Every structure is written in C-alpha cells, then in structure tokens.
Amino acid sequence: MNLRLIGIGAGVLIILSLPLAGAIAGPDLAGQDDGKSGGLFTSLGLSEPARTSSVPVGRPAEPAGTGRSGPAEQPRTDARCGPEVSSPYGVEAQTCVMATESQTWGRSYYRNTSGQALDAVLTVMGPAGRTVQIRCSVGAGDEPGLCETPKEDSAGGLESYSAVAEFAVPDDEGKLLLRSGSNSPAPADG
Incomplete structure (x- = not known):
C-alpha cells in the first residue's frame, strides 16, 4: 500500500511540475524559420520592435485568464531602437537603448x-556627459548575437540617452565596417 501511495504522489508531483517547467524553459523556437529571410530580430526569436516599445524581459506573454502562476513579474523594460542597418561587408546590426x-x-x-x-x-x-562603453568580440559566422553594456542607474528618461555600436576589423588600422545607432534615422526607401 505504501508503494501505491508513493507512486500516486510522484505522478501528481510530475503533472503539477510540467507548467512550471514550461514557464522556465521559455518560448518554443523550434517551429520558427531559420532567420535568413526574416531579419535579425526574427533569427533571435524576437519580434521586430517598433521605434519605441515596451516588453517584459525574460518572460513570454501569457494569454489573459490562463490562471497560471509562474515566476515573479519582471520589471517593465522600454527600448528605443534605431533601424536595422547592414554593410556591403556582411555585417548587420540594430542598436537600442x-x-x-x-x-x-x-x-x-x-x-x-x-x-x-x-x-x-x-x-x-x-545626460551630464555620462558615458558607458564596452568592447565585444564578434565571431565569424552567420549566428546572430548581441553586445550589451552593463546596467547603470538612470539619470534621466529614455529619450535623454543614445547608443552607438561600431563594428571594425581587429587590426592596427581598425577598418570600420558598420556603425549602428539607437537614434539613427530610418533608411530612405528607393
């Protein structure tokens, strides 16, 4: 009888832990395309952001009324992104604050x-001349990646910040291949 009770208890525990495991694992990216036609954000498993967007970081959206409990809500994250730009040298980027x-x-x-x-x-x-800079190594290959500065205490609103990423050949001359900014104008169609 004790074995039967232990077996039933283990089965119930497994069934109850499945929603938690799904919430921890995050969104299922297996069904998405290979990212070669949908742009940089699609290949990273993200939706293309608007010029200014608000997304909760680290947690997929849940439909209203699911009644599912999961990890504590993450703080709201706002983003101000420039356009996705590319160079004839094979580098593409989008930079955000x-x-x-x-x-x-x-x-x-x-x-x-x-x-x-x-x-x-x-x-x-x-604002007030505050600057944070980081150097990232960008490997050769078609895999998407990201470079991110450390988080700093805010000294003003999102609109008072800007970001610029520069991609260059790592040699003595440092030939600049691409510059991408958070407040760059969108490329003109034509």
Whole structure:
C-alpha cells in the first residue's frame, strides 16, 4: 500500500511540475524559420520592435485568464531602437537603448557574415556627459548575437540617452565596417 501511495504522489508531483517547467524553459523556437529571410530580430526569436516599445524581459506573454502562476513579474523594460542597418561587408546590426524604471543600458543585436572575426564597441551616452562603453568580440559566422553594456542607474528618461555600436576589423588600422545607432534615422526607401 505504501508503494501505491508513493507512486500516486510522484505522478501528481510530475503533472503539477510540467507548467512550471514550461514557464522556465521559455518560448518554443523550434517551429520558427531559420532567420535568413526574416531579419535579425526574427533569427533571435524576437519580434521586430517598433521605434519605441515596451516588453517584459525574460518572460513570454501569457494569454489573459490562463490562471497560471509562474515566476515573479519582471520589471517593465522600454527600448528605443534605431533601424536595422547592414554593410556591403556582411555585417548587420540594430542598436537600442534599454531602460527600466531605475536602470539604463545599451544593446546591439548583430550578425556577422563577413568571414572574419570583428571587434564591436558599444557606447551609451547619457545626460551630464555620462558615458558607458564596452568592447565585444564578434565571431565569424552567420549566428546572430548581441553586445550589451552593463546596467547603470538612470539619470534621466529614455529619450535623454543614445547608443552607438561600431563594428571594425581587429587590426592596427581598425577598418570600420558598420556603425549602428539607437537614434539613427530610418533608411530612405528607393
């Protein structure tokens, strides 16, 4: 009888843990395309953001009324992104300023198909001359990636910050291949 009770208890525990495991695992990206036709955000499993968007970070959206409990709500994250730009050398990127109520940071999504490893320098400029800069190694290949500065305490609203990412060949001359900004104008059609 004790074995039967233990077996039933284990089965109930497994059934109850499945929704939690799904919430921790995040969205299922297996059914999406390979990202070669949908742009950089699609290949990262993200939807294309508007010029300014608000998304909760780290948690997929749930339909209303599911009654499912999961991890605590993440703070609201706002993003101000420039357009997705590309160079004839095989580098494409989109750079954003990210912010929560209390912190601001820069993020650049990129893909490097140039055939060589590159250096990226991401700089976030804020009010009162505040600047944060980070250098990221960008491997050769078609895999998308991101470069992100550390989060800093905000000193103003999202509109008072801008970010610029520069992708260059890592040698003495440092040939610049692409510059992407959070407040760059959208490319003209034509």
